[in-house]
Amino acid sequence: ERCCNTTLVAYPTALVALVVARATRQSAARCVIAGWTAGNMTAAALRAAALVCTLQTCVALSARAACRPCAPQAEPLKWIIVGGGPHGVHIATALLQQVPGVTTDNLRIVDDNPELLHAWKTRTRDVGMSHLRSSASNHLDVREDALKKYAAETCGKDCCRPGKKSVFAADYMRPRLDLFNDHCDDVVKRHKLRESHIRGMVSDIVPGAITSLRVRRTDGLVDLRAENVVLALGGGAPAYPEWVCQTAVSRGLIRHVFETSSEGGDSVAIIGGGISAAHLALRHSRAGAKVHMVFRHDMREQSFDCHQDWMMTRDASARTGFIPERQLAFAGVESFDERRDIIRRERLAGTMPASVSRGRNGLRYAIEKGAVRHHKADVEQMVLDGDGVSLTLTTGAEIHVDRVLLATGFSKKPPGAGLVERMVRKSDLELCSCGYPAPDKYLRWGDVYVAGALAELELGPSARNIAGARLAAERIVEGALLRRV
Incomplete structure (x- = not known):
């Protein structure tokens, strides 16, 4: 100038x-x-x-150009999915493939991350996961055998057979993480889901025959409207124990694996006894760090974090003739308080599969050799100690470490609690005594659909898993097809 x-x-x-x-x-x-x-x-x-x-x-x-711009809407969209994680991506894929009239022009996925599945990829990478816990039939495409076919086409048939070159683990054909993520990217690319991604945070939803959403983006607020909205908000907020000091969190001395990078230091304490904690302990011990694991029980082995009954879709049941008796019994329970009790009993938290705990590369061997020290206790108190943290355990032991990593799962509050509460205040929606929605069998809660943790009172303990994403998509698609008739 x-x-x-x-x-x-x-x-x-x-x-x-x-x-x-x-x-x-x-x-x-x-x-x-x-x-x-x-x-x-x-x-x-x-x-x-x-x-x-x-x-x-x-x-x-x-x-x-990374996601579709928000031009003023002349007509309401057919579908908006809030959440770009595994549940949101799979539900979008199922709608595009199975519901006539749904296209990338009338479907949007609203997620505040730079790309779809960003949080999933970051978390699984940071904990050091090598294979998924779920089997090859649980993925983000629609056909049950899609992941196996993708592996055969991209890696060769030999890679799908048992052996050292296999991209699947011997037990339950669990896919290798890089294969699973590559297949996810292929699903996103084939269905042009990147073009449907709107990067932003949904700050308000007003349910109705045409549901309105307000999205907060870096360039301002945008209002969207849609005939159908799906809340696929994931597992919720990370659970922080009461003894955690906020000052330590702000200084990066205590980190939750679901929120920030799980990098440690020369010494690290890992709080938790489930599969994420085990992956973290093995990863840091192999890097040469002194590793302490703190959890109050012995190691508990389970192939999955709930019985396989809870993971079976209706299509799989019809194909195999296997009847998921637990799902049928759960559907017959009218009291949502009783359903919550069933979920607590059936969800096997704090467990890990034998593939993580056994063998020369497993956690048991690392503990026996002294690479990882297991403290069978809880944390009673923490104190900031210079550039590190000192923990006092219920056994009376004290440990000093550079970093504390929390693998303590999600809090009991529903995901998107603030958003859900605002929706309830502005409409006739109701919550159960546990604070979660009570959707119908098609996962419709008033004028919106729910998936993930928000759908667990209808789907059961597998609702938060990838298997739960497939169960949710099956119900939502069925409901959408019925509404077209």
Whole structure:
């Protein structure tokens, strides 16, 4: 703005870059040029300024192209899915494949992460997971054999057979994490779900025949409307024990594996006795850290975190002739308080499969060899100690570590608690005594659908798992097809 016209005409590249930078509100880039006068701005300086403007503009345009922009809506969308994790992605895929009229033009996935499945990939990578706990039939595509076919096509048939080269574990054909994630990316790409992703945080929902949503984005608030809305909000907020000091959390001395990076130090205490805690302990011990595990019970082995009955879809039941008796009995229980009690009994928290606990690469061996020390106790008190943390255990033992990593699962509150409570206040929706919705058999709760933890009073203890995503999609698709009739 302070450069004379003759100078800018002599350097049209800088002029174009400045105009584009101003159009995209790249104030930092404008300042590079505006800070120079015609008298002291050399040709090299102008070229450098133009390059800065162009690069910043490209970065801005690239970030905006990462998900679909929010243009003003002329007509309501058919579907909006709130949540871009495994549940949201699988439900979107099922709707696109199985419900006539649903396309990427009338379906959106609202998620505040830079890409779909971002939280899933980050968490599983950080804990050091190598294989999934669930079998090959649990994935984000629709056909039950889709993951096996993908593995055969991309890795070769030999990789699907038992042996060292197999991309599936010997027990229950559990897929390797990198294979599973590659297949997820393939599902997202084939169904063009990236184009349906709106990056933002849903701050308000007003249910109705046409449901309204307010989405908070970095560039402001956007209002959306849809005929159908699915709340696929994941497992909820991480559970923090009462002894945790907020100062230690803010300083990064205590971290929850579901929220921040699980990097440790030369010594680390891992709180929890489930599969995530086991993966973390093995990962850090292999890296040479001194590892303490604190959980109050012996190691408990379970192949899955609930009985396989709870994971069987209706399609799988019809194909195999196997009757999931637990699901049928659960559906016959009218009291939601009783259903909550069943979920507590049937969900096998704090367990790990034999593949993680046994063998020379397992946790038991690491404990026997002293690479990991198991404290059969609870934490009674914590104290900040210089650049680390001192923990006093209920056994009277004290341990000093550089970092404390919490693998304590999710809190008992429902996911999106604030959003759910605002919805209840603005409509006739009701919550059960445990604070969770009570949807119908198609997972419809008033004028919205629910999935994940919000659907567990209808689906049972597997609702939060990938198997639960498949159960939820099956119910929602069935309900959507009935509403079309």
